[in-house]
Amino acid sequence: MPPISRLLLLALWAGVSGCSQLLPAPAGPAVIAAQQAVAEPQQQSLPTLSDVQQQQFAQAKQALQQGDFSAAATQLTSLYNALPQAAGIGYNLALAQWQNGEAEQAQQTLAQLVAVAGHYAPAHNLAGVLARQQGHFRQAERHFQRALQADAGYAIAHKNLAFLYELYLGQLLQAHYHYQQYFSLTQDEQAKVWLALLQQQLEQHDAEH
Structure with a gap:
């Protein structure tokens, strides 16, 4: 993954968020993907x-x-x-x-x-995205978890939880679990990169403690 300057990260964040009041994203291996609209139009439940x-x-x-x-x-x-x-x-x-x-x-x-x-997983997922963008990280966590309670196979919620735990809450083991779940459901090759980089962080943390 090519290096990305913090200035560029903040500029991309501003462009994606569309709101100057939102918190800037911390630098991290999954930061660009995390700020994309991780929610999609639905035709289900019509x-x-x-x-x-x-x-x-x-x-x-x-x-x-x-x-x-x-x-x-x-x-x-x-x-x-x-x-x-x-x-x-x-x-x-x-x-x-x-x-x-x-x-x-x-x-x-x-x-x-x-x-x-309340059983509709995409609604909880989108509510979690909005909460995360506004800096309400624990509220976002609850929404993503409720999305998975409604549909354990809802892969996007696993990805969003992984981003949240890694980039905003610093809970690396939880992030690792949800990246793994996301990969097992989607076989998205990008998740392998996120997992590898996260594993490096975990090993570094273990070495320092």
């Missing part, structure tokens, strides 16, 4: 939609994919108001709001969503 609603959702999905988050949020707000029990629609609305720089609105949407669909 109810039966009318033809008009299906068209509306398709337009919102296209807007999300094209980066037009304001248009996506407008379409999804209308759908979610009509179908508040639809976890997939509520999640995508929160995702669009977050990507549009409306973190507070995204958190409100997620709070409403988990109140009626």
